[in-house]
Amino acid sequence: MAIDKIVIVGGGTAGWMAAAALSRLRAGRDLAIIVIESETIGTVGVGEATIPPFVEFNQLLGIDERAMMAAVQGSFKLGIQFVNWGKQGDSYIHPFGAYGYHMGGVAFHQVWHKLRESGDKRPIQVFNVETMAAHFGRFARTEDYRREDLPPVNYAYHIDAGRYAKFLRGYAEQRGVVRHEGRITDVALDGETGFVTAVTLEDGSVKPGDLFIDCSGFRGLLIEQALKTGYEDWTNFLPCDRAVALPCLREDGSGPTPYTRATAHGAGWQWQVPLQHRNGNGHVYCSNFMGDDEALDILVGNIAGKPQADPNLLRFTTGRRKKFWNKNVVALGLSAGFMEPLESTSIHLINTGINKLISLLSLDGITQVQEDAFNRLTAKEYARIRDFLILHYNATSRDDTPFWNHCRTMAVPDSLTEKVELFRLNGQIFREEDELFTETSWAAVMMGQGIAMGGHNPMADALSGADFTHEIDEIEQSVRHVVQHMPSHGDYLQRYCPAAA
Numbered sequence: 001m002a003i004d005k006i007v008i009v010g011g012g013t014a015g016w017m018a019a020a021a022l023s024r025l026r027a028g029r030d031l032a033i034i035v036i037e038s039e040t041i042g043t044v045g046v047g048e049a050t051i052p053p054f055v056e057f058n059q060l061l062g063i064d065e066r067a068m069m070a071a072v073q074g075s076f077k078l079g080i081q082f083v084n085w086g087k088q089g090d091s092y093i094h095p096f097g098a099y100g101y102h103m104g105g106v107a108f109h110q111v112w113h114k115l116r117e118s119g120d121k122r123p124i125q126v127f128n129v130e131t132m133a134a135h136f137g138r139f140a141r142t143e144d145y146r147r148e149d150l151p152p153v154n155y156a157y158h159i160d161a162g163r164y165a166k167f168l169r170g171y172a173e174q175r176g177v178v179r180h181e182g183r184i185t186d187v188a189l190d191g192e193t194g195f196v197t198a199v200t201l202e203d204g205s206v207k208p209g210d211l212f213i214d215c216s217g218f219r220g221l222l223i224e225q226a227l228k229t230g231y232e233d234w235t236n237f238l239p240c241d242r243a244v245a246l247p248c249l250r251e252d253g254s255g256p257t258p259y260t261r262a263t264a265h266g267a268g269w270q271w272q273v274p275l276q277h278r279n280g281n282g283h284v285y286c287s288n289f290m291g292d293d294e295a296l297d298i299l300v301g302n303i304a305g306k307p308q309a310d311p312n313l314l315r316f317t318t319g320r321r322k323k324f325w326n327k328n329v330v331a332l333g334l335s336a337g338f339m340e341p342l343e344s345t346s347i348h349l350i351n352t353g354i355n356k357l358i359s360l361l362s363l364d365g366i367t368q369v370q371e372d373a374f375n376r377l378t379a380k381e382y383a384r385i386r387d388f389l390i391l392h393y394n395a396t397s398r399d400d401t402p403f404w405n406h407c408r409t410m411a412v413p414d415s416l417t418e419k420v421e422l423f424r425l426n427g428q429i430f431r432e433e434d435e436l437f438t439e440t441s442w443a444a445v446m447m448g449q450g451i452a453m454g455g456h457n458p459m460a461d462a463l464s465g466a467d468f469t470h471e472i473d474e475i476e477q478s479v480r481h482v483v484q485h486m487p488s489h490g491d492y493l494q495r496y497c498p499a500a501a
Contacts (some may be wrong), residue, residue, distance in 0.1 A: 003363045004210055006032070006213065007034055007209030007211070008212075009199065011165060013164060013350065014334070016169050017057075025363070033172075035178070035179045048280040050156040050157050050158070054156055054157065054348060055155065057354075063171065068167060069157065072160045073500070074159045074275065076156075079096050079134055080259060080262055081094075081261045082449075083261065083262070085264045085269075092444065093130075094343075094441060094448070095134070095440065096155060097130040097153065098439075098440045099124050099125075104459055106456075109124060109427060110427050111460050111463060113427055113453050127479060128440075130153065130154060133482075139155075139492045140482075155258075158273050180207065182201035184221060187225070188206075194227070196327070211366065212330070214329055214331045214332070214335040217333070220321070223323075223335050229323050229326045229331075231319055237390050239403075240318070241287055241315065242286070242287050243283065243340070245312040246300070247280050248305045248306060248307050248308055249278055249304075249308060250277075255488065263302070265283065265298055266401045268403070270283045270298070282299070286403055289403040296311055317338070318340065320382045321336055324375055326371070328366050333353075336378070343385070352381060356374055381435075385436060385437075387412075387416040390416055391420070391442075391445055395450065420446065423453060426453065426455040426456055427453040
């Protein structure tokens with residue numbers, strides 16, 4: 001059966017990202033795309049931090065970066081600062097860009113380990129533009145300084161998720177997407193195929209469709225309530241199950257930092273996401289070890305100014321649907337699964353879900369091979385991200401609370417154990433296929449949380465001599481030169497994309 005009508009159930013970030021991307025399919029075709037959302041149903045809207053692939057998503061849509069950033073009151077992001085994770089008092093930055101660059105066929109952290117063994121005391125962070133710029137509160141894009149001896153600056157955004165959804169709604173509606181207001185009261189299934197054929201709104205109107213995109217949030221209105229897909233629970237690996245979100249003014253006199261901050265507390269962690277005029281804050285915690293009132297008190301006691309809204313309490317079960325594409329329903333965002341925003345992957349998973357859907361989609365109809373491929377690839381992606389998040393909790397020496405004792409001693413997936421053991425042995429990090437997190441990402445978190453390299457790749461020992469020493473020095477000097485000439489992050493925002501009223 002040909003796909004002539006696509007129905008997106010739910011708006012928010014996921015729904016309007018899908019609508020904006022799929023609107024490109026309408027060029028030269030008689031394809032109807034509708035979004036059904038209700039003003040009376042709130043969106044979670046706490047995912048305000050992104051990672052670099054999100055920049056590419058906007059570029060593919062042809063969105064003007066300045067206009068978008070002004071509309072969403074956004075700021076730039078060079079990485080994530082982790083505080084109190086390996087042990088209390090520790091702090092490190094997981095940068096978006098690489099340390100140095102590959103030399104002699106080996107990763108730079110291998111070269112750096114060789115240098116440390118020979119007596120060089122320079123920390124690996126001085127060889128990374130993003131880390132040093134974040135440390136000094138500076139920012140510039142590669143286009144602003146044009147250095148050919150360093151890799152491009154990798155950055156992402158901090159955005160107001162609600163404003164971004166509104167921005168994309170305007171983009172999508174200009175390209176023929178139609179929005180319908182209303183709550184869905186019934187879902188009709190085909191008696192033979194089990195496909196969803198239509199949804200009914202509370203006003204009695206019926207909206208038929210050929211392909212349905214479920215962006216209804218945790219409820220999973222189509223993927224779970226209608227199709228009974230099932231859910232894979234990962235609480236045994238990621239025990240946090242609640243969060244309280246609370247935006248605030250920034251009254252401490254500081255400007256927006258060019259990084260997200262994740263601060264570990266007694267039974268979870270707190271995020272701080274700086275927009276141009278406020279901070280997004282939240283406390284993710286485990287209800288087995290901390291009550292709601294205590295979690296809120298900790299959050300309120302550790303924010304930079306007056307709260308701008310009532311606290312938003314969220315309950316979740318970390319994990320994923322057993323299928324992301326089931327029959328003619330594709331789940332995106334919270335409908336597909338949930339992993340806490342520790343590494344800002346929530347919006348990224350919407351992005352990659354859309355990318356895979358567009359790559360696999362045929363408007364001639366839906367086949368089992370499409371569904372199977374989508375599910376296989378998405379399941380791998382979720383599992384790899386899951387392992388990276390578990391690393392943050394498990395790689396710790398903290399024993400000051402029952403929660404951290406649990407995380408430090410809990411069983412972890414074999415796939416993660418292998419990565420950690422190989423890194424401890426000689427710094428090797430093997431990435432499988434197109435997994436999201438880079439060698440630098442794994443190295444930054446493992447070293448930042450106390451996992452030491454026992455050795456390095458022997459290929460690094462072949463690098464020596466005056467030319468090698470000069471090249472290492474040049475990398476550090478280039479990083480220092482670039483960062484010294486960057487403006488402050490706040491000044492850059494005011495010049496490049498000041499927030500719209």
